[in-house]
Amino acid sequence: MVHALEEVHRLVKPNGILIDIHPVAEASPIEIHRGEKIERVGDLSVRQWCSDYQHADEALTVIKQRGLFMVERESIFNSLTYYDSVAEMRTDWKEAIDKFARDAQSIAESVPHAEAMAARAQAMMQTAANGAELIVGERVHISRLKPRFP
């Protein structure tokens, strides 16, 4: 990751900017919404994903310490993903898992946890009325960094 940021530093113009967007390293709440009624399914806590987000934070810290970039502005926003069904949510998670597999990273330890959450959501959706939506929330960190040329 640090090497990638060094390459970004080379590609960006001296008066340009880097914008980094990545989720906060924490569990994602899963809820079922039906009108005003909200039921909590649980938290999706995929250790490997959280670990990678922590590594992203650490890489940014390293390049700031090296003086390659400085943070000009940063904030956190909420990103909610809405699913009509558990099948949709499973498909979406599978794509994320496949991405990690493509990057040759093992997340096998996290798959049973995700599947257990999906099964729980499935059971709760079956008892929910029609029109219920599954919502997975993430807090996302966004920052604007200026390149520096020490």
Add this chain to the structure above:
Amino acid sequence: MTIRTDPENNETRALFDMANFSGQRVLEIGCGDGRVTWLYADKAAHVTAIDPSAKLIALARQELPSQLLDRVEFHNATFEDFAIASKPSAFDIVILSWSLC
């Protein structure tokens, strides 16, 4: 099947709070299916968007509006390969789009 991500547009607001894309040359790393690209592409002078997934790049190209054909290019490439072939100081804005992981 309709998966909706951030219909509240929180990401759009956060992104435009960070940068003015008007007339800028943008590199987006980890563009996936172009979900973030579409938020700003019509403002930029030129967008180069890359992702190592051929499937997602194909989806992004399918969704590319005709009015952006001359401004947005999607490449199926890893950032490492792309960077080796790229000249220095080529972009005004670089976006790490949920990809520094």
